Amino acid sequence: xxxxxxxxxxxxxxxxxxxxxxxxxxxxxxxxxxxxxxxxxxxxxxxxxxxxxxxxxxxxxxxxxxxxxxxxxxxxxxxxxxxxxxxxxxxxxxxxxxxxxxxxxxxxxxxxxxxxxxxxxxxxxxxxxxxxxxxxxxxxxxxxxxxxxxxxxxxxxxxxxxxxxxxxxxxxxxxxxxxxxxxxxxxxxxxxxxxxxxxxxxxxxxxxxxxxxxxxxxxxxxxxxxx
Amino acid sequence: xxxxxxxxxxxxxxxxxxxxxxxxxxxxxxxxxxxxxxxxxxxxxxxxxxxxxxxxxxxxxxxxxxxxxxxxxxxxxxxxxxxxxxxxxxxxxxxxxxxxxxxxxxxxxxxxxxxxxxxxxxxxxxxxxxxxxxxxxxxxxxxxxxxxxxxxxxxxxxxxxxxxxxxxxxxxxxxxxxxxxxxxxxxxxxxxxxxxxxxxxxxxxxxxxxxxxxxxxxxxxx
Numbered sequence: 001x002x003x004x005x006x007x008x009x010x011x012x013x014x015x016x017x018x019x020x021x022x023x024x025x026x027x028x029x030x031x032x033x034x035x036x037x038x039x040x041x042x043x044x045x046x047x048x049x050x051x052x053x054x055x056x057x058x059x060x061x062x063x064x065x066x067x068x069x070x071x072x073x074x075x076x077x078x079x080x081x082x083x084x085x086x087x088x089x090x091x092x093x094x095x096x097x098x099x100x101x102x103x104x105x106x107x108x109x110x111x112x113x114x115x116x117x118x119x120x121x122x123x124x125x126x127x128x129x130x131x132x133x134x135x136x137x138x139x140x141x142x143x144x145x146x147x148x149x150x151x152x153x154x155x156x157x158x159x160x161x162x163x164x165x166x167x168x169x170x171x172x173x174x175x176x177x178x179x180x181x182x183x184x185x186x187x188x189x190x191x192x193x194x195x196x197x198x199x200x201x202x203x204x205x206x207x208x209x210x211x212x213x214x215x216x217x218x219x220x221x222x223x224x225x226x227x
Numbered sequence: 228x229x230x231x232x233x234x235x236x237x238x239x240x241x242x243x244x245x246x247x248x249x250x251x252x253x254x255x256x257x258x259x260x261x262x263x264x265x266x267x268x269x270x271x272x273x274x275x276x277x278x279x280x281x282x283x284x285x286x287x288x289x290x291x292x293x294x295x296x297x298x299x300x301x302x303x304x305x306x307x308x309x310x311x312x313x314x315x316x317x318x319x320x321x322x323x324x325x326x327x328x329x330x331x332x333x334x335x336x337x338x339x340x341x342x343x344x345x346x347x348x349x350x351x352x353x354x355x356x357x358x359x360x361x362x363x364x365x366x367x368x369x370x371x372x373x374x375x376x377x378x379x380x381x382x383x384x385x386x387x388x389x390x391x392x393x394x395x396x397x398x399x400x401x402x403x404x405x406x407x408x409x410x411x412x413x414x415x416x417x418x419x420x421x422x423x424x425x426x427x428x429x430x431x432x433x434x435x436x437x438x439x440x441x442x443x444x445x446x447x448x449x
Contacts, residue, residue, distance in 0.1 A: 062426065062429070063418075063422065065379075065425075065429065066379065066383075066421065066422045066425035066426045066429055067383065067418045067421045067422055067425070068383040068384070068386035068387075068397065068421055069383070069386075070386045070387060070389065070397055071386060071397055071400070071414055071417050071418050071421060072418070074397075074400075074401075074410065074414045075410070075411070075414040075415065075418060078404070078410030078411075078414065079410050079411040079414065081410070082408070082409070082410050082411055083411070160289070160290070160291040161291065163291035163293040163294060164291075164293055164387070166293070167390065174291065174293055174294060174297075177294070177297070178297070181297075181301060181305075185305065186305065187297070187301035187302045187304065187305035188298070188301075188302035188303065188305050188306050190302075191294055191297045191298040191301070191302045192298065192302070194294055195286075195290040195294050195295070195298065198289055198290050198291055198294060199285075199286060199289035199290060202288075202289040203289065
């Protein structure tokens, strides 16, 4: 039997794919926003002089980084449901992804914090900046600037990983693909198309982060270093 | 409900864990071979070879493993090439891991200091000799910590083989949960087993990284 590929029945369902892609981006956006904040706080917590807080943050990072996302999602989704909490698949998916990316962000941000020379902080204190000012202008923003490339590639990986939430029926791109292929019996064409969608999404996301970097860190632009 | 958790269930999970290890080994070996070829192709003097291997890496790294799994299992079956879950999962992981290893190892090959290449050339070694006798032995040392670190990703990613019906650790957890419906307990046990598999490797990779740092510092002329 020869190959007969027919993309037309799949392509005519393009509005579904568009909805799925938008949902994928929404999931990624929510997870990055929440997870980014959680991860940054956690990176600060790991350096805390309070040993309990430091151990808690380290435990969270290790627990998440050494277990699969799929199991984390099942644990949150079915676990919460079994003790009587019912949330939509979308919110559970966003929260599970946020918890996941938070741990990776924490590890990257810790490297960023460690790269700030102590002399800079002492100089800032010498200039009588307040604690908050020191943390914001001298530690946090320069740290983010240093690790921005690794941070953003982690976020692109997260967008791709959000495909796993199709397993708890969040209606994102992969779930749409599963639905379309069962509807059209064109599994190969559907998944090829969706793979291409993800490639385009990751290129778009990378370009967006690059542009954001130009706006956020004008110093880098003046120095002429590439992101 | 189907009763409570007993020794048989734990035995079933243990069996799943063994399949997780087996599938990880397949992915490591298959992906290692593909990755090695990709890494060599990425530093090839031939522009076409460089571009093709670069495109492979870009395409695979821009696609979720889950979609590659579906493509390998349902996609190929729809085209008339039915695959067993093990074959589909093994092949998908090989393709996926190959792209990442290729990129990691390319970086390692290129981070061997430039004078080493030039010295090897100056000694009149052929390109193959240069690679085998000068560059690769040094690249392997640089590559060890990130390669061990990526093994953690491989073990975690084999959990996605559950979606094509391959009964590894995550899938055996799902099967048991379908009869007992105690998701918190069962998925917590599954998570603990994954952690027990991955954490020692994470620690090893971190220790190797530290030792590398020391080794390199010693090599540096003062």
